[in-house]
Amino acid sequence: MSQGKIVKISGPLVVASGMQDADMYDVVRVGDLGLIGEIIEMREDMASIQVYEDTAGLGPGAPVVTTGAQLSVELGPGLIENIYDGIQRPLEVMYEAYGSNITRGVQAPSLDRDKKWEFKPTASAGDQVEAGDVLGTVQETAVVQQKIMVPVGVSGTIETIEEGSFTVEETICKVKEEDGTVRELTMMQKWPVRVARPYKEKLMPEMPLVTGQRVIDTFFPIAKGGVAAVPGPFGSGKTVVQHQLAKWADADVVVYIGCGERGNEMTDVLNEFPDLKDPRTGESLMKRTVLIANTSDMPVAAREASIYTGITIAEYFRDMGFSVALMADSTSRWAEALREMSGRLEEMPGEEGYPAYLASRLAQFYERAGRTISLGKEGRTGALSAIGAVSPPGGDISEPVSQATLRIVKVFWSLDAQLAYARHFPAINWLNSYSLYVDRLASWYEENVSKEFPKLREDAIRLLQEEAELQEIVQLVGVDALSFEDRIKLEACKSIREDYLHQNAFHEIDTYSSLNKQYLLIKLIMTYYNLSKDAISKGAPFNQLAAMPVREDIGRFKYVEEADTQKAYEDIINKLKDKISKLITEEGDEQ
Template structure:
């Protein structure tokens, strides 16, 4: 039921209208003759506070406001993949065709193309009993993605009719007769309110890693499929590049990338890079399995909040099909700033640093929609949605409210460090600050699927990095020569872990991605140098001779070994390492004999 009112006050993106007694919270409204899109966020008697998702310049009291009677919803169906939307799911390419490069107000475009025809292949039969979430047919949306058409949530009954052929998203492809005798027409498109999480049968424990190909992440701070991670870091520390790397290489079948309040040129980079990037699994362009949502910093601030919910609803839809989905939100700090601005205009009591008191609960509502689940439907298919949010704390201060509220929710923290970035060490994830609470579960997986030594090797490497940090204090005071031979070996091995293992070049053809097999072999090589080196020092070999063995250079360059050569090249380097250290030991034994 629609409700009509008039504007009484305009304050930036906040409009207050009276005469809205019949409207509901979160209803979408159309404002003035420009038909600007807004959403009701507060009700006082017959007065409604509306956040407007478009520029409000020129609006004044007395102009009409009409409620549509429905909440802000997204259109879900074929045509999402390869598309780029704004924060309220308007396709940017379509808007450019209508209004040119600069978005004008009041453009009314449908999210999914109503004219394009898709080839629908039925997988269900007439007379079959179906429930909400059951797959009744497929559409080959791109060469990579098979779009699975599902029975909408809340619909169950017997298929009366199912068609085959080419249809638009609004054509009826099946008719389901409900138990009460009522017929329901099923289209390829369905709508879903963005603020409501899509339902599932059961949430599963996150015990499988999301393999990213980034060594510092996969080895030391892994994220599980269906897990949540935060990437906080100051300006210039490489948050966006880390998220781009994850979008390119993580073993998710669908990527949803939300540019929330980011600089326009960064979104341009994404737009120009992604179509050119070859997907390592399929050889096709990465865009063939990506949905982009762009809400740059110059777009209306209120639409930032909507963009986060639009993105996660689309991600949940693909999860429901049984896909593993990776969601990148860059950055949740800009979203929190939009919340703070709207809260200030609503004259709510401010919380810490001016953020609203409900900041933590809003963040939790967003991140809690991630997970590995058994979906609705009689086939019991499994899907996963992994959420990775970048946080941009002002001045790199990790004690500010958005970072702290995020850390209370997420289980993986990749703390980016500007001092590492200044030293050109990328990814600039500080191994002493970061953590992953999935480690125990994922170590068990890695021990079974990669090598039995994985957990031990990783723990030993981490111990060396921590010991290095302690020894550096002593080195600064008395110099490296004052250390024992064992401590100097620890420093050298930790340096090798840092420079040869943790440092990874995102722009190098080979080094940009490392499989788990290669990660294990690389770390095994570096740690073997440490283990064998300890034996050599105990046998009396000098540190100088040990550090100068020729194979060290080959260990340093091992990361540039192509994936198809790993299994032949690495055993040779291992053999050389053993041979050269044994030669030093036997020489020392002969000298003392």
Template sequence: MSKGVIKKVAGPLVIAEGMRNANMFDVVRVSSQRLIGEIIEMHGDEASIQVYEETSGLGPGEPVESTGNPLCVELGPGLIGSIFDGIQRPLNEIMERTGNNLERGIEVPSLNRDRKWNFEPTAYVGLEVSTGDILGTTMESPIVIHKVLVPNGVSGIISKIFNGEFTVEETIAVIKTENGEEVPVSMLQKWPVRIGRPFKEKLAPQMPLITGQRVIDTLFPIAKGGVATVPGPFGSGKTVVQHQLAKWAEADIVVYIGCGERGNEMTDVLNEFPELIDPKTGYSIMERTVLIANTSDMPVAAREASIYVGISIAEYYRDMGYSVALMADSTSRWAEALREMSGRLEEMPGEEGYPAYLGSRLAQFYERAGRVISLGSNHREGALSVIGAVSPPGGDISEPVSQATLRIVKVFWGLDANLAYRRHFPAINWLTSYSLYADKMGNWFNSEVNENWTSLRLKIVKLLHDESELEEIVKLVGMDALSSEDRLKLEAARSIREDYLHQDAFHEVDTYTTLEKQFRMMELVLYFYDASLAALKKGASIDALVKVPVREQIGRFKYEKEENLQEVYGAIKHQIMEQAEQLVGREDA
């Protein structure tokens, strides 16, 4: 264990001398207050330490002590439903001990050491096991079965395994290795946060992560195990989009990281999530959620650690065979923390003052996503999907964090302040956004939902792009310059925007749309367009067509409950044909 003294303090950066025996990324305790920090640079016997707590009052000469271990996350039952800060300190337990203000230097274990969990073994004495094999299970929450895995680097034959109630530190099994050593195994594991957890095989992204948000599932789908980014200016709805995905995405486990966000936004999450009922299970959504709250007024260095802590927890549940969705809100605040620490280290700045290694650090984070076959003898498939918000200053996505992120991710949901100001939510711009998974996912949608899914999607995309071009003409020479067919295109595109892409997050029915309902809605909008186009060619008036009463029913179809879909869908389709034919008859007369 290396011990030294403080030489210099510069905000969250502390320089300590006499640390020759310490290593990079060692966790250290700084001063007599035992503030937690991490070594990020070594020069001879001098160590540069980023301190994860407030450093006011520190001065030269105070002691620094290395623990000899890197920053690790504690993994085991008790994570689900918990609220941690950026370095995995349990905020609820700290509040019970110290009140509402976070005291410096407080040492509270991440996982409760007193709570007992009912461990039920699935392995048996004499069974040969290796890293990643399941030893047994415990019910972590009413809906999450926690699978206790053989720790990394351990393999051999089970010599003892117990059944009953244990704390996370008590031995639940003993594994005899090849060299005869008996290794006790508990439900608690530790993992260094900056290293990705190993797996057997990474799989190609072949199925979508269903979110229930129409603009995402239909136009810009994300694969299960994929990566997406949500950049947008202040007030465009980044956090609302991430909340919707956390609530409704088809994931078994949600890890939500509030990285440098405003305190009131994190308060909304903390208040909303326990009250939200998961439609699939009937329990609170917190029964499958881990929250990491690192608000903008917390020490800046802890932001840098928070996304690594979050993704390590997410990988742990992925290894159990779960589908995990991780929300990082926002990576811009994380990059700002990198920039501040880099400046204090006097490193050569890159573009806009960000460190030169910004792109590689972002890639290291996003590359930990994926759909994988976990280690172990039984075939377990897990997925980790990562959705990162980016907050570019002034909404300018040409800035370094946005550009570095776009080089890595496959899905770009570009938020538009103009759409948000027009109360169009989700404010995802359909002209600038893209998904590189869309073509691959097309086969899945065609086989699992309807064989016409891809063709309808392409028609909708074409109508939206045609609308953009026609609007330029209208701005130049006015609506009268357009043909009747082009005017009908504009009306169909308006219907797509207002009746299909616009979605009310606060409406009990419209907040989530099944794929079957999304397909029916697409069909109705395009059926109206095709029927009107046929009527137009037979002499119907464009002015009469855009005012047909059935259009209101098409718009209200999104509020229909699932049990009424087929009946209402058939009725509306019949009315579209009937009213279009009546207009043809009227014009002929």
């Protein structure tokens, strides 16, 4: 431990002298209150420290003591259902102890030290174990069973292992290493947040993270272990999109990071999630969720830590073999924290004042996502999918954070203010968005949904692109100048936009659409288009094709209960074919 003295204070940045024995990224205690901070720059014996709490009242000469350890998170039973701040302090515990305003300098253990967990060993005395091997399990919630793993850096022979109820600090196992050292293992391990947790092998993404959102799953899918960005201007629905993904994504565990978000939005999350019924288990959604709440009025330095805290917790569950979905809302607020701290450090500014290392920091964060084989003899396969919201000022995605993010991620869901103002939600612009996973996931969709599905997606995207070109002609000379074939194309695109891409997050049934339902709905729309195009070539009247009542049935199909979709699809398709064949026959009779 090293003790120094404050020589300069600049907002959340404190400079201390006499810190020659400290190391980069060491956690320090600042002032008489013991405010928590982290060393981010060293110059001779001068340490620049970002303080994660309000520095009001600090003065030169106040003591600074290093702990000799990096900023770390506690990993073990008790993470699920918990609500933490950016440096993994449990907010509910602090609220009960100190009230609604967090007292500066307070410390609270991240994991409850008194609660006992039922540990069931899966290993036995005499077994050879290495880092990542599972010692036993703890049923943390009704839906999450934690695997207690051998920490990194430990390997040897199990001397003793016990079954029963233990706190996270009590010894459950003793491992004798090759040099004769006996290591006592507990259910809790610590890990520095800035260091990615190791794994055996990184795998290529092969399956989609099914979200139940049609525009995402069909047109712009994200793979399990993939990374996605959701940039959009104020009011375009970034937070609702992330809430929907957190609620419905096909993930075993959800880690939601509110990084610099408005307090009322985080309040919505905290109020909604416990009441939401998990569609997979019927339990509360909180039974598989970890929330990190770092609102915009909290100290700016803690925003930077919150991102790393969240992804380290997510990696821990990934190592157990779970599929984890991480939501970061929003990385722009994190980048603003980087810019503020960089300015206070008097570093040379890059584009728009952001530090020159902005892109590399973003890459370090997103590269920690992936589908991996964990350490240990068993080699569990887990996936960590990261979805980051970006809030470009004025909706201009040419700004540095958006551009740096786009160079890293493989899925881009472009939220559009005009669509949002037109009440089209999710407001994902189908002409500007993209997914680089489409080709890789095509074989999975063919095997698990339908061989036709990738082709239907391709045809629908092409139609929407052609519609954009036709709309320019319509604006110049009017719709009457178009051929009937082009006009039926516009009608089909209207169905794709209004019946397929528009999805009501607050509707009991439409909020989630299974892949099978998505396939049947897009097939109905494309069947209508193909049959109508063929009918027009045979002389059927365009006005009657466009005004068929069965089109309303297609539009209402998304509100059909999941169990009734196949029957509803067959009824509509038969009605559609029957009506169009009658129109062709009537036209042929008239001629």
